[in-house]
Amino acid sequence: MRGNAYCTEDFLSLKLMFMPRSEQQAPAAHEAREVAMSELLARRAAELSLEKKGEDVKILDLRGLTSVTDFFVIITADSERKAKAISEHIVDELKEEGERAMHVEGLDSLHWILIDYFDVVVHIFQPDERRFYDLESLWSDAVVTKVVEPPPPDEAETPEA
Numbered sequence: 001m002r003g004n005a006y007c008t009e010d011f012l013s014l015k016l017m018f019m020p021r022s023e024q025q026a027p028a029a030h031e032a033r034e035v036a037m038s039e040l041l042a043r044r045a046a047e048l049s050l051e052k053k054g055e056d057v058k059i060l061d062l063r064g065l066t067s068v069t070d071f072f073v074i075i076t077a078d079s080e081r082k083a084k085a086i087s088e089h090i091v092d093e094l095k096e097e098g099e100r101a102m103h104v105e106g107l108d109s110l111h112w113i114l115i116d117y118f119d120v121v122v123h124i125f126q127p128d129e130r131r132f133y134d135l136e137s138l139w140s141d142a143v144v145t146k147v148v149e150p151p152p153p154d155e156a157e158t159p160e161a
Contacts (some may be wrong), residue, residue, distance in 0.1 A: 036063075038119035041099060042071035045115075045122050046147040048093050049075045052086045054124070060135070060142040070119045072139065076130050080110040083124050087113045090122060 042059045049057055054075040063070050077083035084107070091101055099117060106113035112129045115122040123135065136144065 036070065038070040041094075041117060042073050042120045043147070044097070045073045045090050045094065045117075045120060046075075048090045049073070049086050049122075049124070050147065050149050052089045053082060054086050056130075057147040058136065059145040059147060060139050061145070062139060062142050065139065065141055069116075069121045071121070072135060072142075073120060073122045074130070074135055075122070075124045076127055077124055078127060080126070083110045083113055083126065086124050087115060087122075090115060 039061075046054075046057050046059055054077060056074075056076045058074045060072040060074065061070070062068075062072060075086060077086050087104070087107065091104065094101070094117070101115050102118050103116040104114070106124075111126045112133070113122075113124040115124075125133070
């Protein structure tokens with residue numbers, strides 16, 4: 001990947017956010033898995049989409065299935081305004097973090113926005129277009145990770161003032 005420098009704390013928080021609870025114990029050193037920068041970028045784009053209320057967010061791991069890209073991030077936006085907000089947020093925030101999109105298309109209609117980061121391609125769909133193009137079925141051999149917002153902290157865990 002190009003010029004992306006996530007600090008260790010960011011990496012660990014991202015890893016825990018997207019890891020099933022059953023796997024959230026620290027693995028032994030010899031069991032640790034190396035995470036590609038493209039995977040971190042896909043997770044970050046997915047996280048950013050949730051900040052703008054993206055829905056049904058999924059990451060498709062295409063490594064080994066195609067040489068075109070490593071990951072698809074697929075997002076549903078229930079309005080044109082939301083699709084535009086999600087796309088702008090992803091592009092702007094990742095640019096601040098040193099990642100520039102190679103190509104963005106679909107901003108004229110806002111029904112299917114594609115943001116190409118070479119190793120990661122972000123797709124933001126309106127619901128009808130997502131059902132019609134059905135990328136999850138087209139790439140059914142891909143490992144799919146559903147991305148959800150982390151649960152809010154328990155009220156019992158937050159200190160009272």
